[in-house]
Amino acid sequence: MIANAYELIxxxxxxxxxxEPVYGFFQSFGLEYLLRIIIVVVEIVVLLVxxxxxxxxxSWLERKMFGWVQSRYGPMVTGPHGLFQPIxxxxxxxxxxxxxPASADRWIFTLAPFIIFVPALLVFVPLxxxxxxxxxxxxxxxxxxxxxxxxxxxxxxxxxxxxxNKYSLMGAMRAVAQDISYTIPLALAAIAVVLYVGSLSTVDxxxxxxxxxxxxxxxxxxxxxxxxxxxxxxxSIAEMGRIPxxxxxxxxxxxxxxxxxxxxxxxxxYFLGEYAHLFxxxxxxxxxxxxxxxGPVLSPIPxxxxxxxxxxxxxxxxxxxxxxxxxxVPRVRIDQLLNLGWKIMIPLALLNLLVTSFLLTARVI
Amino acid sequence: xETDELLINMGPVHPSTHGVLRxxxxxxxxxxxxxxxxxxxxxxxxxxxxxxxxxLQFIPYTDRLDYIAAMPNNYAYVRAVEELAxxxxxxxxxxxxxxxxxLNRITNHLVFMxxxxxxxxxxxxxxxxxREREKALQLYEMLCGARMTFSYMRVGGVRExxxxxxxxxxxxxxxxxxxxxxxxxxxxxxxxxxxxxxxNIGVISAEEAINYGMTGPSLRGxxxxxxxxxxxxxSIYPDLDFKACVRKECDSYARYLVRIDEMKESLHIxxxxxxxxxxxxxxxxxxxxxxxxxxxxxxxxxxxxxxxTPPEGEVYxxxxxxxxxxxxxxxxxxxxxxxxxxxxxxxxCNLVAIPKMVVGLKxxxxxxxxxxxxxxxxxxxx
Amino acid sequence: xxxxxxxxxxxxxxxVSTGMQLNKPLAIIQKEELLKVAxxxxxxxxxxxxxxxxxxxxxxxxxxxxxxxYKKKENLVLKIILDHEAPAxxxxxxxxxxxxxxxxxTYDLVGIKFTGHPNLTRILLPNxxxxxxxxxxxxxxxxxxxxxxxxxxxxVSTDGSNLLRRK
Numbered sequence: 001m002i003a004n005a006y007e008l009i010x011x012x013x014x015x016x017x018x019x020e021p022v023y024g025f026f027q028s029f030g031l032e033y034l035l036r037i038i039i040v041v042v043e044i045v046v047l048l049v050x051x052x053x054x055x056x057x058x059s060w061l062e063r064k065m066f067g068w069v070q071s072r073y074g075p076m077v078t079g080p081h082g083l084f085q086p087i088x089x090x091x092x093x094x095x096x097x098x099x100x101p102a103s104a105d106r107w108i109f110t111l112a113p114f115i116i117f118v119p120a121l122l123v124f125v126p127l128x129x130x131x132x133x134x135x136x137x138x139x140x141x142x143x144x145x146x147x148x149x150x151x152x153x154x155x156x157x158x159x160x161x162x163x164x165n166k167y168s169l170m171g172a173m174r175a176v177a178q179d180i181s182y183t184i185p186l187a188l189a190a191i192a193v194v195l196y197v198g199s200l201s202t203v204d205x206x207x208x209x210x211x212x213x214x215x216x217x218x219x220x221x222x223x224x225x226x227x228x229x230x231x232x233x234x235x236s237i238a239e240m241g242r243i244p245x246x247x248x249x250x251x252x253x254x255x256x257x258x259x260x261x262x263x264x265x266x267x268x269x270y271f272l273g274e275y276a277h278l279f280x281x282x283x284x285x286x287x288x289x290x291x292x293x294x295g296p297v298l299s300p301i302p303x304x305x306x307x308x309x310x311x312x313x314x315x316x317x318x319x320x321x322x323x324x325x326x327x328x329v330p331r332v333r334i335d336q337l338l339n340l341g342w343k344i345m346i347p348l349a350l351l352n353l354l355v356t357s358f359l360l361t362a363r364v365i
Numbered sequence: 366x367e368t369d370e371l372l373i374n375m376g377p378v379h380p381s382t383h384g385v386l387r388x389x390x391x392x393x394x395x396x397x398x399x400x401x402x403x404x405x406x407x408x409x410x411x412x413x414x415x416x417x418x419x420x421l422q423f424i425p426y427t428d429r430l431d432y433i434a435a436m437p438n439n440y441a442y443v444r445a446v447e448e449l450a451x452x453x454x455x456x457x458x459x460x461x462x463x464x465x466x467x468l469n470r471i472t473n474h475l476v477f478m479x480x481x482x483x484x485x486x487x488x489x490x491x492x493x494x495x496r497e498r499e500k501a502l503q504l505y506e507m508l509c510g511a512r513m514t515f516s517y518m519r520v521g522g523v524r525e526x527x528x529x530x531x532x533x534x535x536x537x538x539x540x541x542x543x544x545x546x547x548x549x550x551x552x553x554x555x556x557x558x559x560x561x562x563x564x565n566i567g568v569i570s571a572e573e574a575i576n577y578g579m580t581g582p583s584l585r586g587x588x589x590x591x592x593x594x595x596x597x598x599x600s601i602y603p604d605l606d607f608k609a610c611v612r613k614e615c616d617s618y619a620r621y622l623v624r625i626d627e628m629k630e631s632l633h634i635x636x637x638x639x640x641x642x643x644x645x646x647x648x649x650x651x652x653x654x655x656x657x658x659x660x661x662x663x664x665x666x667x668x669x670x671x672x673x674t675p676p677e678g679e680v681y682x683x684x685x686x687x688x689x690x691x692x693x694x695x696x697x698x699x700x701x702x703x704x705x706x707x708x709x710x711x712x713x714c715n716l717v718a719i720p721k722m723v724v725g726l727k728x729x730x731x732x733x734x735x736x737x738x739x740x741x742x743x744x745x746x747x
Numbered sequence: 748x749x750x751x752x753x754x755x756x757x758x759x760x761x762x763v764s765t766g767m768q769l770n771k772p773l774a775i776i777q778k779e780e781l782l783k784v785a786x787x788x789x790x791x792x793x794x795x796x797x798x799x800x801x802x803x804x805x806x807x808x809x810x811x812x813x814x815x816x817y818k819k820k821e822n823l824v825l826k827i828i829l830d831h832e833a834p835a836x837x838x839x840x841x842x843x844x845x846x847x848x849x850x851x852x853t854y855d856l857v858g859i860k861f862t863g864h865p866n867l868t869r870i871l872l873p874n875x876x877x878x879x880x881x882x883x884x885x886x887x888x889x890x891x892x893x894x895x896x897x898x899x900x901x902x903v904s905t906d907g908s909n910l911l912r913r914k
Binding site for chain 2: 796824843845852869881
Binding site: 072166251252254327328331 | 371373379380381395482483484485486487488489492493496556558559561562727728729730732
């Protein structure tokens with residue numbers, strides 16, 4: 001049984017007959033661990049490249065979709081249908097002057113963009129892209145994901161404070177208030193699923209969703225836990241800080257919120273971080289509620305490929321939903337959002353948890 | 366815990382102050398404790414310029430007041446001068462004037478709708494609004510060559526007759542708009558988030574609204590049944606069938622709905638005009654002023670005086686512009702230039718009520734309330 | 748009987764004369780009595796102060812108030828004649844809130860003082876501007892330069908010294 005991507009690589013290398021001689025070569029120097037390090041580095045590089053390409057594609061897709069909804073074309077000039085627009089944007093941003101305001105706290109101001117980008121990438125560690133396509137199947141994977149996601153307001157607060165700008169500070173304060181009130185329903189909604197699965201491992205959660213009811217309805221948790229799914233989705237969008245919950249940067253009120261003072265590459269880091277976060281959170285939603293990589297097996301094709309395709313399709317469906325939401329609705333007010341979080345979503349999540357645990361104890365489900 | 370009040374200078378360059386307006390806000394966290402409006406960043410001294418131009422030279426300057434809806438500015442000034450000089454425009458000219466003004470009311474409210482929703486964070490409606498507005502602007506382009514700053518009206522008439530094919534295209538526009546307004550209503554009016562942001566925000570009662578000098582759709586949103594087109598009918602409005610759109614709720618949502626209703630009424634007016642526009646002169650046959658040196662009046666180049674001296678006197682004329690009551694106080698001393706022109710701009714007077722509306726609310730509410738007042742900074746600062 | 752004549756009957760001492768301004772009743776008022784007259788006018792149902800106009804006639808100033816009544820749908824024009832030296836008149840802010848800005852504008856552009864106004868500062872022009880542009884003797888030759896200071900207040904100079912960049 002292959003557990004993660006490392007073992008998968010070893011298996012493939014063994015099957016084509018490369019692994020043994022290479023392993024023997026390293027063994028002769030007593031450096032087996034070096035081979036293991038190389039394989040892990042390759043995994044990380046592949047993941048990074050995949051994420052960065054996805055982020056670039058997403059930024060193009062977002063603008064394109066914005067265009068379609070608004071009855072215009074969106075980017076059209078650079079490349080076919082403006083496909084190279086993200087590259088042009090990247091070059092432009094790298095070429096820009098990196099301004100640090102005179103009254104800003106230089107160190108924290110420089111550090112903050114990196115702190116937002118790193119957690120967005122770390123979420124990918126226990127995220128199963130497909131059958132066995134996972135960096136590490138952590139036993140407390142779900143807790144890890146929620147904990148890492150909760151790091152982003154720290155970076156936003158650092159950025160807002162270090163900028164020494166009133167709009168930035170207000171944006172940062174909003175982000176923190178918003179995040180505290182939305183991590184709780186997020187975790188509570190996820191725990192209802194965990195109760196049923198009996199494990200925090202993301203792989204176990206996906207495996208529990210394999211198969212179908214009556215041969216047609218897939219056993220996804222969206223059907224078993226619809227309320228939890230809705231709560232989790234709303235909380236995720238709030239976590240991502242997208243319209244209708246984009247208070248940290250709400251353009252029309254706070255100019256650009258916490259990154260008002262940023263320019264050039266640091267601004268690009270926020271931009272990348274935002275889309276990496278969008279991808280990661282959508283992946284988590286798919287993993288927990290939409291059956292992760294599960295789908296019909298097409299026997300001649302390796303299950304790794306089909307499962308990866310299923311996962312990507314589902315993730316993009318969630319991403320497109322988030323983008324569609326951004327294109328259509330206005331922004332709610334910060335106090336209305338907090339009201340929604342504390343007075344409606346947390347009680348509902350608790351109720352959902354209560355009902356789920358009751359039914360589980362009574363062995364109804 | 367000890368807290369401190371925060372001073373925020375919102376503007377003069379800010380995404381949602383619709384230009385160069387500045388709010389000086391004293392904030393207690395997210396709550397506005399005090400709001401002062403600072404303006405004048407776009408002050409061009411239009412009233413002083415008027416004293417240095419002849420009566421006709423000043424017409425283009427009126428375009429630059431409320432540049433979103435310039436035709437009513439043209440008309441208000443021209444009508445003030447006409448009243449002063451006792452000139453009457455022929456019927457066809459009046460029909461064309463009302464046609465252009467009502468069309469401008471629609472374009473103004475489309476921009477209003479788009480920018481209000483943009484201020485609330487929904488970026489799509491502004492594109493839809495501008496898409497329809499573009500068609501109206503093309504009509505204007507057909508009519509006078511300009512899209513926003515028309516300088517189309519003249520004392521005693523209009524600059525040019527309707528071009529060939531104008532009325533069919535207008536009818537097309539009306540048909541299209543009628544469909545689109547239904548779209549907007551379905552898209553926006555019942556959106557839960559929109560209602561959350563609009564209802565009970567920026568409330569101002571009818572008495573207060575009158576006392577604070579609010580006019581136009583903003584006042585009608587407070588339940589005052591008033592419309593200068595009805596109260597002091599001018600031009601051909603008495604012959605037209607339309608109603609003043611009034612809402613009783615006094616909040617931002619009511620002000621928004623009034624404007625949507627007004628678009629429908631304007632379409633109704635346009636339809637009547639398209640059906641009944643009479644043939645005839647487009648400029649008065651009454652000879653006033655000094656004729657241009659070359660050429661006799663023809664249908665293409667009618668008779669326009671370059672220099673014109675109305676009799677001594679003063680007049681205050683007001684019309685119902687898309688944003689409210691637009692008045693021109695014109696004083697003539699019997700020379701070729703006005704002695705004094707005072708512009709009573711709707712945006713300026715409507716803005717007085719903003720601090721009253723928003724103290725105790727939050728920054729997002731300030732933006733929502735300010736959006737529904739619908740000001741243009743060219744009109745505020747003059 | 749129109750509104751101006753009604754006013755004359757009620758307060759014969761305050762109203763100098765009545766007449767018509769085209770089709771609107773006009774009353775010329777003693778400037779000392781303005782506040783009392785305005786109270787009476789408001790009582791008569793003129794709830795809308797439409798506009799305040801200040802005019803410089805070189806030898807005198809005129810301030811013109813255009814009123815409208817939403818209840819009776821009538822117009823009324825009040826006119827006050829002021830000396831050319833130090834023109835000042837009572838403020839109507841206590842009766843009509845809109846007078847706040849209209850009076851500030853008149854002060855700013857024409858230079859008429861409104862006594863009793865809570866915050867009679869410039870509104871369209873920056874604080875510290877020299878002269879009142881709508882006066883006929885306004886000096887249009889001198890250029891004035893405006894910048895914004897650190898505290899958000901305007902700085903005006905005639906030699907452009909405030910335009911120099913700080914080190």
